[in-house]
Amino acid sequence: MKLSVKSDYAARAVLGLARHWPDVGARRAEQLAAEQGVPSNYLVQILIELKANRIVKSQRGKEGGYLLARPPAEISFGDVLRAVHGQVFDSPAIGDGQCPPELRGAWKKLQKALENTADNISFQQLLDESADKEKMYYI
Amino acid sequence: MKLSVKSDYAARAVLGLARHWPDVGARRAEQLAAEQGVPSNYLVQILIELKANRIVKSQRGKEGGYLLARPPAEISFGDVLRAVHGQVFDSPAIGDGQCPPELRGAWKKLQKALENTADNISFQQLLDESADKEKMYYI
């Protein structure tokens, strides 16, 4: 029900990187953290998890930093959520044999609904939204 | 996002009570707890919250106990979830001014999806499901 700030931070970081796609240069973690209002030491941990799930890539050394591992259109909200938590949605009831089967079905329905929604939001869409909004201001 | 066992316990309790609707007698908390595999002292607290939200009623004294406050058809999963936690879905991002508006929109989309799904599952449906299943075994 209540999701952690971690997922929020992760989404912000990915969006921050997506805004520079397909820029060649990598972005430093600290810079990204400052820009998104996230404690940098914490963001680093999140970025590592994102990297383990092939959502971002990293580059060491001078001029190093992070960049997206694939185009924003191929990264969904669900991907990011699954990267930082194990799953998009989890209820102890689903794995509990004591739970009546009707209830388990209900929990799974909620799970499906959330996963489908999350998987259908790509970061490309978010970029397009902000682009549209700018255009509106422009007119 | 992992939701707590509390919501699971609450759902089980309501379903347990719904199975006896519209029986007149109240069901004792301890009996309900044993039947659903829930620590009884914890269940009592949950029942109090459910009562505060007009989902169940209580009766004191001998022959006392709990019973549904309204027909199972008028109790949704969303009602129960809102009773035990404050909201069905909450992200710190939604109330955070630092969060880019596109992201806030995305979080709200998830929120809406979950709430709609939860509100569209009534406990009457769950009762019907289990009835259907029994019928299938019967054939």
Added chain:
DNA sequence: TCGCGCGTGAAATTGTCCGTCAAGAGCGAC
């Protein structure tokens, strides 16, 4: 008035989240 079961709050325990820190390892520049 007595017994039964609800009502309520407090305490103990546990676990997870959030954030920080420090030492290690790879890459490029010189």
Added chain:
DNA sequence: GTCGCTCTTGACGGACAATTTCACGCGCGA
């Protein structure tokens, strides 16, 4: 090769919520 920059990794600790148990007061029927 050495130096500086940056990621990498693991550990640590306080804060906070979830889970559970306990103790005692209250209301209802017999």
